[in-house]
Amino acid sequence: MVERKKQMSRDRVSRLINWGHWFAFFNGLLAMIVGTRYLSGVGYPETWYGWIYLTVSTIGQFSFLAFIAYLICLFPLTLILPYSKILRGVAAILATLCLCLLLYDTIVYADYGMHLNPFAFNLAWADLNALLHGTSYIVTPLAILILELTAANFLWKRIDKIQKMNLGHKVIALVGVCFISSHLIHIWADAADINDITRYDEAYPLSYPATARSFMESHGIDGVPLAQGSNHSSELNYPLAPLQCQADHHTNVLLITIDSLRTDMVDPKTMPFLYQYTQQNQSFTQHYSGGNQFKTGMFSLLYGLQGSYSDARIFNSASPVLTHNFQQAGYQLGLFIPETNLNLTSAQAMFNDFTPFVAKEALGSADADLQSVANFRQWHSQQSGPWFALVNLKAPENFDTPVGFLGIETVQARTALKPAQKVLFNQYRQSLHFIDNQLQAMLAKVPQDTLVVITGVSGKIFTSNSDEALSNLSPASVKVPLVIHWPNTLSGKVNYRTSHYGLVPTLMTQVLGCTNNTTDYSAGRNLLQPSKETWIYIGDSRIFAIYQQAEVTVIDRHGKYRIYDENFEQRLRKKMSAPELIQVMREGRRLYHH
CATH class of the missing domain: 3.40.720.10 (Alkaline Phosphatase, subunit A)
Structure with a gap:
């Protein structure tokens, strides 16, 4: 009897862990949707290889962030409180907070050009009224919370069916390939000075793409810039309006x-x-x-x-x-x-x-x-x-x-x-x-x-450094x-x-x-x-x-x-x-x- 209870407990925890992985993956998808807001300031790629990098980078980065959030916040609770009703409610609240934080970061990034950090947070806090318009800051979190509760319950009820489909390994492989390939592509882009890729270096939060320029140079490999395609950029307007100029006299x-x-x-x-x-x-x-x-x-x-x-x-x-x-x-x-x-x-x-x-x-x-x-x-x-x-x-x-x-x-x-x-x-x-x-x-x-x-x-300062x-x-x-x-x-x-x-x-x-x-x-x-x-x-x-x-x-x-x-x-x-x-x-x- 004791052994059976232990087995049931292990099964319940295992089921909760499986559910947690899929819940994290779902939130990774939501994070990708929210993350597209970062691109309004940086602009979209203008080359096919830029689109490939942006796609694999987006999938890899936000799936990674969602998994890290699960590992830090939800996985320990699964072991401490292995009760599905409690865990689903707590997970929905935590996921809502994380997505709201990500959404707030997109607002700060659009306004100040930097992600949340102590400096940006102090600025944003002092400028809160200008950043948050209308009642969206109340309605949006409630809408996200309802969505998270619905998703948490939906996944829990169907977790056994999902497991039988054997999709887990394929999803992990896809995310892993995207995460690794985004870094490999960036190594190449950094060495070859491909601006259509490297300009996204700081677009996403907590993104630290790998570089290898010093390694390649030390081995005698020179980066050769590719053709950059069109240099037209639609995200920045310069000048803001057509100029009205009429020189009265031509001074040299x-x-x-x-x-x-x-x-x-x-x-x-x-x-x-x-x-x-x-x-x-x-x-x-x-x-x-x-x-x-x-x-x-x-x-x-x-x-x-x-x-x-x-x-x-x-x-x-x-x-x-x-x-x-x-x-x-x-x-x-x-x-x-x-x-x-x-x-x-x-x-x-x-x-x-x-x-x-x-x-x-x-x-x-x-x-x-x-x-x-x-x-x-x-x-x-x-x-x-x-x-x-x-x-x-x-x-x-x-x-x-x-x-x-x-x-x-x-x-x-x-x-x-x-x-x-x-x-x-x-x-x-x-x-x-x-x-x-x-x-x-x-x-x-x-x-x-x-x-x-x-x-x-x-x-000029007097230094040779x-x-x-x-x-x-x-x-x-x-x-x-x-x-x-x-x-x-x-x-x-x-x-x-x-x-x-x-x-x-x-x-x-x-x-x-x-x-x-x-x-x-x-x-x-x-x-x-x-x-x-x-x-x-x-x-x-x-x-x-x-x-x-x-x-x-x-x-x-x-x-x-x-x-x-x-x-x-x-x-x-x-x-x-x-x-x-x-x-x-x-x-x-x-x-x-x-």
Whole structure:
């Protein structure tokens, strides 16, 4: 008798476990349906292999999440409370909570571009009323609970029939194949740089697809990118509305961008020409780049958009509205740039409207800059109609000077530096002095009625560690000079805070006569008036900083954040300011919502 009771108990538990597996599989299917909401922000594949990956990845990921949820929440209860009525009710409630959490995560992801984490949860909690509309947040959980109770009872009553069909092993095999093959496909896509697959890396929660690029490179296997097919992207609208522009007069424009140019280094000893030029023209003393490296700094300058947009597929084909409208207005566009910088940007269409004059870097960045200046001067002398030129100089990025360059005397840095930093500091000054000479040579032949803009692509910290430079978002890395020479306009200092995002709206309205609201095509406002925003977004989607009035918040893609004082010298033990950060995250998704 005792043995029979034990056997009955084992049979009941076994039946409950079988039921639990099928209940988990059913919830995996529901999770896949809810998970399609993530794709509205990322977009759908444009190639057949993209669809294959998305299909197997979706089946594998959400089935895996459902099974893990079952293993953690329901399986222990099956052993502790092996009573079907209790277990079915508890399972339905737990499944409802998990699906509601997943649904809430899709809302947060659509609004902020990140999954739930402590940072995103704090933002979402502060912005709850805006995220949850009407009574759906009450009706939806009730509807899901009813569905879960119905499914739980349906499966329990038919679990014996289902078991006799011997489908379990086939389902497990299908899910296992999908899960493993999604990782194998991603390994290939990562090595071959297949954007139609890798752009889904962070679309689903708790997704960590396998990569093998370093392994393949160490074995001498090179990734060869496949043809990407159409670069058209329907999920992001840029610009939001057709632009209405009518240039009254064709002012020539010269935009000079200098890699790694710090504001505090423009002084009479290091850069005497540029220092004097800032005194004679409009100088923006509190100006910030949109990033701490070339691709984010240049993207923010030419597109006027946050770096979080820079990986969007549309920018593989959509050139900046700034250069497009200069071209439409009959301007000749010339680009003078080192060869490595030309290929460094993530937005492949950034320079499409220009005629490029590419400088070779075989003898270093400084030699390439000499070529660029010579190319510009020759090109400029041949122009008969209106023109827009972008000259990009790179020597300071590599602390470089040409062979035989006679530099300036070394000086003591204003701040305490380590011995290795002192060497880099003074070498950096030599490089800036070389650049200063090139600015003087370029501008000597440029007429006074030309609109000239000189700025840094990003700032510079004194380190040879590239990883440290990439992750550093302090003012030294992002605060740059901005000087504008307006034809027939007096000089002056602008002391309110400005950023790279403001250059596009300024040129579009002041030179091209565009009447659209600047929010149609930019995150910035006209530089000639203070911005209403009390923050500046600096960085990309992986790590970024929010510069506010009295503090700087640095956030990584996992939602971990640190808050520093405005000079980045002291870490502040405080919580983030949710209202402003909500505005920031909304701006980073605004172009997706129309």
